Amino acid sequence: MAGPRHISVSEASRPVLPRHAKLKYDETRKVWVILAPERVLAPDEIAVEVLQLCDGKRSVGDVSDQLAAKYAAPREAILADVIAMLQDLADKGFLTEAREKTP
Amino acid sequence: MSEVLPPLPPDTSDSLAVLEKTRSTAETFGIPLAVLLEITHRCPLQCPYCSNPVELDRSGKELTTDEWKKVLSELAEIGVLQVHFSGGEPTARKDLVELVKHASDVGLYTNLITSAVLLTRERLGELADAGLCHVQISFQGIEDGLADRVAGYKGGHQKKLDAARWTRELDLPLTVNAVMHRQNLHQLPDIIQMSLDLDADRLEVANVQYYGWALKNRAALMPTVAQLDACTDIVEDARERLKGRLTIDYVVPDYYALRPKKCMGGWGRQFFNISPAGKVLPCHAAESITGLDFLSVRSNHSIAWIWQNSEAFNRYRGTGWMKEPCKSCDFREIDFGGCRCQAFALTGDAANTDPACALSPLHETIFKQAEREAAGETSRFLYRNFAGGTLEAGDDA
Numbered sequence: 018m019a020g021p022r023h024i025s026v027s028e029a030s031r032p033v034l035p036r037h038a039k040l041k042y043d044e045t046r047k048v049w050v051i052l053a054p055e056r057v058l059a060p061d062e063i064a065v066e067v068l069q070l071c072d073g074k075r076s077v078g079d080v081s082d083q084l085a086a087k088y089a090a091p092r093e094a095i096l097a098d099v100i101a102m103l104q105d106l107a108d109k110g111f112l113t114e115a116r117e118k119t120p
Numbered sequence: 121m122s123e124v125l126p127p128l129p130p131d132t133s134d135s136l137a138v139l140e141k142t143r144s145t146a147e148t149f150g151i152p153l154a155v156l157l158e159i160t161h162r163c164p165l166q167c168p169y170c171s172n173p174v175e176l177d178r179s180g181k182e183l184t185t186d187e188w189k190k191v192l193s194e195l196a197e198i199g200v201l202q203v204h205f206s207g208g209e210p211t212a213r214k215d216l217v218e219l220v221k222h223a224s225d226v227g228l229y230t231n232l233i234t235s236a237v238l239l240t241r242e243r244l245g246e247l248a249d250a251g252l253c254h255v256q257i258s259f260q261g262i263e264d265g266l267a268d269r270v271a272g273y274k275g276g277h278q279k280k281l282d283a284a285r286w287t288r289e290l291d292l293p294l295t296v297n298a299v300m301h302r303q304n305l306h307q308l309p310d311i312i313q314m315s316l317d318l319d320a321d322r323l324e325v326a327n328v329q330y331y332g333w334a335l336k337n338r339a340a341l342m343p344t345v346a347q348l349d350a351c352t353d354i355v356e357d358a359r360e361r362l363k364g365r366l367t368i369d370y371v372v373p374d375y376y377a378l379r380p381k382k383c384m385g386g387w388g389r390q391f392f393n394i395s396p397a398g399k400v401l402p403c404h405a406a407e408s409i410t411g412l413d414f415l416s417v418r419s420n421h422s423i424a425w426i427w428q429n430s431e432a433f434n435r436y437r438g439t440g441w442m443k444e445p446c447k448s449c450d451f452r453e454i455d456f457g458g459c460r461c462q463a464f465a466l467t468g469d470a471a472n473t474d475p476a477c478a479l480s481p482l483h484e485t486i487f488k489q490a491e492r493e494a495a496g497e498t499s500r501f502l503y504r505n506f507a508g509g510t511l512e513a514g515d516d517a
Contacts, residue, residue, distance in 0.1 A: 037254050037293035039229060041250070045151065045199025052229040053293055054203055054254040054322060055369070057153045108364045111320055 025112045026077060026103045028096060033073035035113040040068050051110055056100065064106075067099055073115030130288065136497075148515040149389045149437065151424065153412060154202035155195055156393035158404065159188060159219070161210040165235050166272030166503035167260065169299060169334035169341060173407050176506050177396040181416070182474035185215040189222045191394060191417050196226040198424045206233040208396065214457065217246045228259040231256060233297070236283035237276045244283065248290045255287045256324075257293040262310040270304065272503045272512075284318045300496060301341035305351055312358050323366055325355055327373040331405045331461050336509065342490050345376055375477035375490040379451065380458025381476065387460055392427060400426045402433055405461040409470045421463025436460050443471055445479045 026032060034040060036088040038054045040060075049065045051058040060068065069079045081099050106112040123355055136437050141509045161176040171507060183191070195203065203223055210216055211234055223230045226467065236257045245256075257280055261267035267277035287294045298314040300308065315323040327348070328334045328341050341353070355370045362368070384391045384403045393404050397418040401407060407414065433451065435441060439452050446457040457463070458474025466475045469483060475482040500512040 035293065038252070041227075041229075043199070043201060052199065052253075054231060054293060055254070057201060069216070100200060108365075110367050111365065 024107050024112065026100050026107055026112075028076065028078040028081075028100070030077050030103075031073055031075065031115045032071045032077065032107070032112050033115050034068065034071070038111040040065070051111060056109070063072065063098075064102055067102060071103070071112075074082055141269075149428075151199040151427065152391050153200065154391070156204045156206055156391075157191070157210075158206050158208060159183075159186070159216075159395060160213050160396050161208040161506075162212040163207055163235065164212075164237055164273055165209070165276065166505055167270060167299070167333075168272075168337040168501035168503055169301065169328040170504040171329075171332065171404050172504070173405065174332050174508070175337070175407070176208075176512065179504065179508050182213075183396065183398045185218060188219050191398075191423070192223045192228060193226050194218065194417075194423050196223075196228050198422075200228065202229040202231065203287035204231045206268065209235050209238060211236075211238045211243070213380040216242070217250050220247055220252050220508065227255050231396075234258070234283075235271070235280070236274070237279045238275060239283045239286070241282075241286045243509055244286050244292075245290060248292055252292065253458050254293050254295065256297050257284050257287070258297045258299065259314070260299070261304045261313065262307045262314050265369050266304060266307070268503070272501070279401075280332065281318070281404040284320070288319045293322075294318065294320040295324060295451065296320045297324045297326065299326050300343075300351065301328045302343045302347065303341065303499060305343055305347045308351055308354050312354070312362075312366075312368075316362070320366065322369065325351070326369075326371040327351070329459075329462075330375065331372070331459075331465055332408060333502070333504045333509070336467055336502050337345075338490075339440065340481075340501055342375070342494040343373065344494040345491065348373065348376055349493075372476075374458070375486060377476055378478040379476075380455050380474040382455045383459035383462075383474070386456035388427070388433040389456075391438065392433075400430075402436075403461065406432075407444060407494050408461050409464045412428045441471055443473075446473050459465075460466070 024030065037054055041050055041052055043050050049060055051060055067080060070083060077099055079097040082091055085095045105113060139495050160179065160182055162171050162179055192203065205216065205220065210232060220230050230252050231254045232252055233256045260270035261266065261277070264277045268274050271370055284294055296318065298311045312323065330338050334341060350513065352372070355368055358370050393401050393402060394417065399414045400417060400423060401414055406412070412435060414432050415426045417423060420440050442457055443453060446452050458476050460470040462476065463472045463474045464470035466486060473480040475486045476482060499513065502509040502511050
């Protein structure tokens with residue numbers, strides 16, 4: 018069973034797209050999209066990069082470390098941006114959190 | 121007169137734009153992102169507002185499994201991203217699992233739009249395994265008495281509740297679709313609660329749109345202005361209260377509006393559907409407009425060709441076809457003159473302004489008629505079936 022829907026994104030969260038939201042490269046329009054029920058979202062390049070790292074294993078902190086290293090940018094600023102972007106997605110219902118499997 | 125504003129466009133933040141919005145000027149029309157597949161008109165329910173045409177396709181005319189598979193492959197190739205399996209009742213097709221599997225194999229996002237009364241837990245599991253991404257179940261009310269009466273199907277409501285629970289047990293996302301009208305609008309707060317109890321992700325509060333079957337049943341379905349105002353308040357309050365828990369999409373009945381809806385995002389601009397017999401249509405009610413020749417996937421034209429070049433799609437595409445008052449109206453690229461099917465049904469000419477628009481010479485008449493019908497005594501339904509409809513037994517209250 019799925020857990021509670023509304024997640025609050027923090028540095029320790031390990032977010033992942035839920036089954037009903039699929040990140041896909043649209044070959045026809047040459048753009049990344051998130052497919053969701055009755056909606057097609059067009060994430061920008063940064064959002065795509067973040068979402069590709071959100072595999073349910075990495076924490077938001079890990080993701081921010083990786084991006085800070087890659088772009089040689091201040092980690093605090095990156096972390097704030099990543100949390101804001103993911104929280105926005107969560108508020109729209111397109112983000113879930115990996116949790117321990119109950120035996 | 122009460123003004124009902126159209127629902128707000130989806131919220132778009134900097135990083136997440138809704139794709140349609142980046143590509144909308146009057147004359148452009150790319151391949152639609154999503155396509156509605158009405159794979160059969162067969163359905164065990166008999167809802168009096170069914171969106172299918174009054175003239176239903178019989179099963180002998182339906183596309184075969186192989187023909188639907190070919191359609192799915194072709195849709196994926198030309199850039200369609202999502203398909204909605206709908207009907208009629210799509211689970212009435214024995215090959216549904218096979219079709220969903222094929223759609224998944226060619227990379228399409230799949231949605232099942234169902235009454236759910238024919239589903240078993242086993243079959244739903246097979247659909248999930250075939251890659252189904254999302255399930256949308258229609259509800260006619262919150263309790264057996266009214267819900268089963270509206271659907272004309274005894275025991276249906278309980279079956280829907282079962283199927284909704286199985287959907288979530290299988291960890292599939294669930295949308296509750298509630299079609300609202302005068303006889304069930306009082307249950308809206310409970311429908312919202314039911315959606316939460318069923319752990320739905322999304323609720324569609326869809327007021328009946330009056331074409332086809334619903335037009336025949338308008339006197340039994342039309343809400344009062346007061347009901348509608350209350351409905352809008354309830355939805356707005358719930359949207360705020362349930363932000364992040366339950367997404368609520370809201371469709372208002374346009375008879376009480378001052379401005380018509382941008383039906384289908386404009387004729388032939390963002391949407392097409394395919395009928396059980398394979399006709400490619402600008403909307404599911406389009407066949408009600410006589411004098412248009414809709415081509416089939418069985419013709420020797422590709423789906424993309426039919427979408428881009430066929431006479432029926434080009435007839436009301438853009439703004440060039442418009443007459444006054446649409447022609448010189450500042451809103452012509454905002455609402456595209458409303459709904460062509462409604463204009464045809466109520467005025468006899470699909471190129472007229474939709475009477476839902478306050479600028480239509482017929483608007484006042486239509487509005488008064490709706491008010492009169494809403495206050496009237498008629499509550500008996502004409503049930504939808506292949507025989508052209510059956511009137512509900514009993515007397516009007």
